[in-house]
Each structure stands twice: as structure tokens, then as C-alpha cells.
Amino acid sequence: MKLFFMTLLLTCGLMASDAIEAAKKLGAENNYATAISKAEKEKKMLVMVVVKENCRWCDKLINNTLSAETVKSKLENYITLIVDKDDEFPSEFKENFFPSIFYIDYSTEKSVYSNVGFVGKPCFLNDLNGSLEIRNSRHENKE
Numbered sequence: 001m002k003l004f005f006m007t008l009l010l011t012c013g014l015m016a017s018d019a020i021e022a023a024k025k026l027g028a029e030n031n032y033a034t035a036i037s038k039a040e041k042e043k044k045m046l047v048m049v050v051v052k053e054n055c056r057w058c059d060k061l062i063n064n065t066l067s068a069e070t071v072k073s074k075l076e077n078y079i080t081l082i083v084d085k086d087d088e089f090p091s092e093f094k095e096n097f098f099p100s101i102f103y104i105d106y107s108t109e110k111s112v113y114s115n116v117g118f119v120g121k122p123c124f125l126n127d128l129n130g131s132l133e134i135r136n137s138r139h140e141n142k143e
Helices: 002-014 019-026 032-042 056-065 069-075 121-142
Strands: 046-051 079-084 100-105 110-116
Touching: 019 056, 019 079, 032 046, 032 079, 046 056, 056 121, 069 121, 100 121, 110 121
Parallel strands: 046 079
Antiparallel strands: 046 100, 100 110
């Protein structure tokens, strides 16, 4: 019986029950205005992950993909924001599918790429690289 409760406690501890807890776990921001300001100051793209409570795919994205060392290392070059679907952020990023991921150019506050649903590590890393290439090509074309 002790083993059961210890296993249950450990399993619950691994789940990100809400966006604030997930942001703390990953060292991410959890307020859009703060995150976009930080992205602008540091000249980094913003990766915004929109989650909702009791979403197993959101928990899987937080606990498997975003917690992986290879992904965490790559995210050091970005500002990461994790918000709940009901938090304050621009309506253009409101979705009905979760998790939703937006790769946002700090200078325009527009998404250069987005994805919905769970994505594994290889796909997430590919999306990071692709979004940065899209953003950079848009800035080169303006010059």
C-alpha cells in the first residue's frame, strides 16, 4: 500500500497541473507582457506554449519534450512562455486545440510559425530551427 501511494505521489508530481507550475518547472515566463518585453530586450524569438489544465497532451509536451536536455539547451536561445488558455495574451493566439505552440517575432509580435497538439523532441527542434529561418528571411527581405 505504501508503494502504491508513493508511486501515485511521484506520478502526480511529474504532471504539470497548470501553466504557472509548468513555467516554474522549466524556468519559463508565465506572463505575455513580461515575456515579450524580455524577448525584445534580449533580441530573441518568443516561444509561447498555450496549455490547459487536465490536458494529457499538454502534460506530455511539458514533461517529455520541453523537459528534455536537448530541447532545454536549445531554448536558451529563445524566451519561453507557458500560459493557460484563459490567461491574458493577444486574441490572435487563442486556439481551441491544446497544446498550441507559437513562435513569435518580438519586433512584430506576430507568429512566424505555429503548431497545435503534442510534438516530440525531433519535431519541436525542427520547428524551432524552421521558425528562426522564417523570421530571419523576413528581416533580410526588409533590408
